[in-house]
Amino acid sequence: xxxxxxxxxxxxxxxxxxxxxxxxxxxxxxxxxxxxxxxxxxxxxxxxxxxxxxxxxxxxxxxxxxxxxxxxxxxxxxxxxxxxxxxxxxxxxxxxxxxxxxxxxxxxxxxxxxxxxxxxxxxxxxxxxxxxxxxxxxxxxxxxxxxxxxxxxxxxxxxxxxxxxxxxxxxxxxxxxxxxxxxxxxxxxxxxxxxxxxxxxxxxxxxxxxxxxxxxxxxxxxxxxxxxxxxxxxxxxxxxxxxxxxxxxx
Amino acid sequence: xxxxxxxxxxxxxxxxxxxxxxxxxxxxxxxxxxxxxxxxxxxxxxxxxxxxxxxxxxxxxxxxxxxxxxxxxxxxxxxxxxxxxxxxxxxxxxxxxxxxxxxxxxxxxxxxxxxxxxxxxxxxxxxxxxxxxxxxxxxxxxxxxxxxxxxxxxxxxxxxxxxxxxxxxxxxxxxxxxxxxxxxxxxxxxxxxxxxxxxxxxxxxxxxxxxxxxxxxxxxxxxxxxxxxxxxxxxxxxxxxxxxxxxxxx
Numbered sequence: 001x002x003x004x005x006x007x008x009x010x011x012x013x014x015x016x017x018x019x020x021x022x023x024x025x026x027x028x029x030x031x032x033x034x035x036x037x038x039x040x041x042x043x044x045x046x047x048x049x050x051x052x053x054x055x056x057x058x059x060x061x062x063x064x065x066x067x068x069x070x071x072x073x074x075x076x077x078x079x080x081x082x083x084x085x086x087x088x089x090x091x092x093x094x095x096x097x098x099x100x101x102x103x104x105x106x107x108x109x110x111x112x113x114x115x116x117x118x119x120x121x122x123x124x125x126x127x128x129x130x131x132x133x134x135x136x137x138x139x140x141x142x143x144x145x146x147x148x149x150x151x152x153x154x155x156x157x158x159x160x161x162x163x164x165x166x167x168x169x170x171x172x173x174x175x176x177x178x179x180x181x182x183x184x185x186x187x188x189x190x191x192x193x194x195x196x197x198x199x200x201x202x203x204x205x206x207x208x209x210x211x212x213x214x215x216x217x218x219x220x221x222x223x224x225x226x227x228x229x230x231x232x233x234x235x236x237x238x239x240x241x242x243x244x245x246x247x248x249x250x
Numbered sequence: 251x252x253x254x255x256x257x258x259x260x261x262x263x264x265x266x267x268x269x270x271x272x273x274x275x276x277x278x279x280x281x282x283x284x285x286x287x288x289x290x291x292x293x294x295x296x297x298x299x300x301x302x303x304x305x306x307x308x309x310x311x312x313x314x315x316x317x318x319x320x321x322x323x324x325x326x327x328x329x330x331x332x333x334x335x336x337x338x339x340x341x342x343x344x345x346x347x348x349x350x351x352x353x354x355x356x357x358x359x360x361x362x363x364x365x366x367x368x369x370x371x372x373x374x375x376x377x378x379x380x381x382x383x384x385x386x387x388x389x390x391x392x393x394x395x396x397x398x399x400x401x402x403x404x405x406x407x408x409x410x411x412x413x414x415x416x417x418x419x420x421x422x423x424x425x426x427x428x429x430x431x432x433x434x435x436x437x438x439x440x441x442x443x444x445x446x447x448x449x450x451x452x453x454x455x456x457x458x459x460x461x462x463x464x465x466x467x468x469x470x471x472x473x474x475x476x477x478x479x480x481x482x483x484x485x486x487x488x489x490x491x492x493x494x495x496x497x498x499x500x
Contacts, residue, residue: 011372086372122261122336
């Protein structure tokens with residue numbers, strides 16, 4: 001009997017998000033099914049982040065309690081044997097029973113990919129949001145810089161019970177050819193925070209919203225002030241970091 | 251009445267290859283259907299390369315004769331409106347009636363992506379071949395270098411009527427993290443040549459075949475000497491170049 005942590009990668013396209021739902025395919029449901037196939041146990045997993053429908057992960061972290069004494073490497077191979085091709089376990093590790101996958105996470109990193117091209121790209125269709133008019137990645141990066149620090153991010157989420165103060169460690173936008181990527185790391189995130197932030201940053205990149213107006217949205221601390229969220233398709237949970245677990249690469 | 255050339259990108263996962271087949275989805279079939287929807291004409295397109303089932307393209311080139319006088323930009327937008335999400339037109343251009351999309355091609359470039367990782371990657375599943383044991387990209391690159399020049403590539407295709415001599419302009423292997431990529435450019439390619447070459451190069455990278463043995467396979471000029479072909483999933487037709495058409499980026 002003990003607690004096991006898995007680092008998992010998934011293509012969220014075909015799933016109704018991470019969290020278990022009756023009658024709909026979810027990441028949690030598939031991982032729990034694979035654990036049952038491998039160990040015979042019905043377990044409940046907890047995830048570090050509840051990614052929405054269509055959102056991908058490079059380094060989601062989940063934890064569960066098991067009677068199984070399989071070595072971690074065998075668990076990785078065994079679970080990958082049972083998992084569908086769009087979900088894979090990258091690492092497994094035994095942790096102390098006191099470990100809490102949500103509460104103990106120190107830092108979460110998300111990436112959002114935008115294809116800035118006049119024509120759609122079939123090879124990026126599942127993995128990036130298409131913006132056909134030219135984006136200024138420089139303006140977006142400047143606006144993103146204003147997000148760093150301990151701030152109230154109420155403007156970048158909907159109605160939310162509880163504190164909307166979060167600490168953002170970094171937020172930046174880079175362009176590489178047609179691909180514009182936004183990286184953001186924080187202690188934790190509010191629901192839809194990254195996609196809402198990207199929606200507002202795209203308005204900045206298109207010149208519809210000035211950097212001053214973007215700061216005004218942030219400082220207004222009013223739910224929904226950010227405008228519409230970006231599509232989930234471009235979003236990736238890249239990495240979750242813990243004090244006592246070696247960080248996974250991402 | 252005139253000839254139009256399209257540069258197209260596609261995710262080949264769901265298709266039975268480029269070439270028209272009765273009762274099976276093909277790239278040619280979808281493009282011809284979109285042209286008919288846009289112009290009302292039943293046309294037959296010709297492609298620069300006949301990619302196999304599951305093979306992708308960043309820069310496939312096709313040509314057709316049409317009565318349509320739509321400007322190229324309108325044709326791009328109109329065809330993309332009718333095409334499924336896994337096929338897109340990147341460029342359109344009017345060319346002389348004498349233009350032949352296969353015969354006039356001077357250079358074709360292919361890329362093959364290998365994910366060299368102990369665990370599968372759902373986000374690369376459609377787009378790269380998984381090799382779980384460690385590959386020496388250096389050894390593969392050294393072997394690939396032997397392919398450059400005007401040579402008989404009979405060992406890298408099956409039974410083939412006609413000359414198996416081709417001119418390879420470059421062939422090289424690079425590693426970036428877990429991703430090992432093979433790029434090859436030639437005047438033209440034999441059927442399955444790239445996938446057969448990759449199959450043999452992977453054997454070199456795993457240490458099963460020495461560089462000397464790889465040279466022996468090449469010099470034997472005997473069909474099938476290369477061993478099994480690599481899966482189509484990692485293969486991309488990147489670019490086709492013509493003397494009188496500006497080259498598309500890839």
